[in-house]
Amino acid sequence: xxxxxxxxxxxxxxxxxxxxxxxxxxxxxxxxxxxxxxxxxxxxxxxxxxxxxxxxxxxxxxxxxxxxxxxxxxxxxxxxxxxxxxxxxxxxxxxxxxxxxxxxxxxxxxxxxxxxxxxxxxxxxxxxxxxxxxxxxxxxxxxxxxxxxxxxxxxxxxxxxxxxxxxxxxxxxxxxxxxxxxxxxxxxx
Numbered sequence: 074x075x076x077x078x079x080x081x082x083x084x085x086x087x088x089x090x091x092x093x094x095x096x097x098x099x100x101x102x103x104x105x106x107x108x109x110x111x112x113x114x115x116x117x118x119x120x121x122x123x124x125x126x127x128x129x130x131x132x133x134x135x136x137x138x139x140x141x142x143x144x145x146x147x148x149x150x151x152x153x154x155x156x157x158x159x160x161x162x163x164x165x166x167x168x169x170x171x172x173x174x175x176x177x178x179x180x181x182x183x184x185x186x187x188x189x190x191x192x193x194x195x196x197x198x199x200x201x202x203x204x205x206x207x208x209x210x211x212x213x214x215x216x217x218x219x220x221x222x223x224x225x226x227x228x229x230x231x232x233x234x235x236x237x238x239x240x241x242x243x244x245x246x247x248x249x250x251x252x253x254x255x256x257x258x259x260x261x262x
Contacts (some may be wrong), residue, residue, distance in 0.1 A: 080158030096181030106197040108218030114163040221257040
């Protein structure tokens with residue numbers, strides 16, 4: 074089995090056994106919705122809320138080794154817990170707390186990547202929002218791939234409703250403009 078799938082399944086099973094709300098994001102979700110690319114780690118959002126992260130962090134650290142010293146403090150500061158699966162694959166586990174993250178987790182659905190490999194991944198729209206908000210060049214290439222592959226199946230109203238307040242929070246209105254330009258470029262014949 075692909076080591077990334079093995080790592081994702083391991084963490085997913087751990088969280089499902091506890092009834093936690095989560096979804097796979099990042100490169101594995103991109104393989105579902107866009108143009109797959111090489112990725113070295115597994116990215117997951119766990120909806121922990123604000124002020125209730127500690128029990129999640131403690132339980133995860135009791136099962137998975139950390140990749141940084143003082144991982145609980147790092148998670149508190151950065152809202153990301155850096156773990157390693159049993160097979161050695163790095164796992165970046167974002168501690169979700171804002172309404173968008175809660176909605177992304179709620180909208181997530183299982184997808185069978187291969188026989189016996191079903192992972193709960195975020196929607197295409199939510200992945201676009203995450204990648205636009207990150208606003209790195211690789212993320213924009215990923216967004217382009219999603220737009221090309223998903224075509225007219227995307228819910229643009231939902232996308233704008235979710236991304237606009239995040240861009241406002243980040244004071245980066247140019248992100249919405251860049252997404253619209255990319256949409257026009259990928260829809261043009």
